[in-house]
Amino acid sequence: MSLDPATVRRIARLARIGIDESDLPALQRELNGILGWIEQLNEVDVDNVEPMVGTGHAALRMREDVVTDGDAREAVLSNAPDAAGPYYTVPKVVE
């Protein structure tokens, strides 16, 4: 499977990473190089094999449904690049 420029543009759009038209040839070449190399997995018979989603050593734990954290508004906002009072800011999204 080989990526065409339109697909590279589409992936970049999905990932919300801006790219210039001039980036496309190199990106396309590198991504296709990696994809070509991982094609080797197609020779593995994975019929009836369960996917591994984690090492499975930790069981999910239950706890009391109580607040364990919070009251840290200043700390939470301390690294916001453009906070306004107790809010994050974004460009206008609703016309």
Place this chain on the structure above:
Amino acid sequence: MMLTELTIAAAHEGLRRRDFSAEELVGAHLAAIDRLNGRLNAFITVTPEQALAAARRADAILAGGEEAPVLTGIPLGIKDLFCTDGVRTTAASRMLEEFVPPYESTVTANLLADGAVFVGKTNLDEFAMGSANITSVFGAVENPWKRAGDAETVLVPGGSSGGSAAAVAARLAMGATGTDTGGSIRQPASYCGIAGIKPTYGRCSRWGTIAFASSLDQAGPMARTVEDCAILLESMAGFDTRDSTSVDIAVPDYRAACGRSLKGMKVGIPAEYRVAGMPAEIEAAWEQGIAWLREAGCEIVEVSLPYTRYGLATYYIVAPAECSSNLARYDGVRFGRRVPGATLDELYEATRREGFGAEVRRRILMGTYVLSAGYYDAYYLRAQKVRNLIRKDFESAFRTVDVLLTPTAPSPAFAQGEKMDDPVQMYLNDVFTVPASMAGVPAMSVPAGLSASGLPLGLQVIGRSFDEESVFAAASALERAAGFTHRPAVRAEVV
């Protein structure tokens, strides 16, 4: 006495006897950083005032006559991927260039509770993605080792924990934290002639460690001896309710395990690790390691891990997929760099284009692709299935043997500029380390000798899940047999 030459174990004894103070010990390392960091670039941030203040507190504890924890007053480097309260934490990325965490990671909090002194934050590949420590926005790290007869060529320290490895090898810190997703502790340890262990997945809490690939990321220690790694891991490890993958089992006495007899231990030699084109000196180091373990009383057993040959290709689907998901949080809104845009999407796209370097962008794009509608089954789901087969390979081998012995890396450290044109060539550095990461089992690199070019070569000991003790025992035996006393050309006491 050259304070920067001591091991952590020896420094602890010296501090207890008051042969020297923690302030002197930390001061000696800060002076070495001052002299060498401009060249090696092992630290992104150095915190001399905090370190000296912490050293004075350690001295007060040591003077108090009570039993001081073993890390009291010991100067450590912290990979700049661990959040440190009030100290800038960058992940070596432009995205987090100004990020100051308002909290402490569990692993570093554990070390601080045991009295450790942090001298600074060590350099790494951006977001821990790389095998040569060349993708840091703060510049590449120089390996303190030099090829014999070639003082000029700058070698890479390996990656991604390259700053930690270089700092420890050059005696700028007595030990350091690393993180290992596909080999990021073990490969740089091998390239820099030190020891480093990736413990079992779930052994060290991931809370407060900047995420790359969550099903693989594990913190671990790097130090100049196996025993020092054992001391550090015992402090770093432990159950943490804030990490849902943290495993609630007791942390054993790793230091005691270093002295265990190997009589009757079964050591597996995986046939599949004899890859085509492996340099003769790597093969020879491996054979030597096998002989050493046999002399130590081990039984050597040939084993087969048929699916490990797919480890690297599987890794380069699973890790980018998880990376693309994890790094979605860098949106230019809540924290980190922000590049303005007229619309929210333009803000995202401009921020993420400028905030991430080329390798990180490449992995996010690859991950986005393998997770996208229509390709998920063909790539991601298939990779998860192959990963299961790799894990089963290890499980079946560990029904017969106690540990596995392999080389850590397919070559000694290479020069800056080599292997940089083709991402796949760079990825191949991790061919021996990635399978253990995929399976989640513990693995350690220990220096075994020098290459013909005078550079360190590491051997890797892989163990059963949660049996770091056998790994420490075998690695200690290799360390004793190797008697590795070589030191890098660039180090604290060389002016």
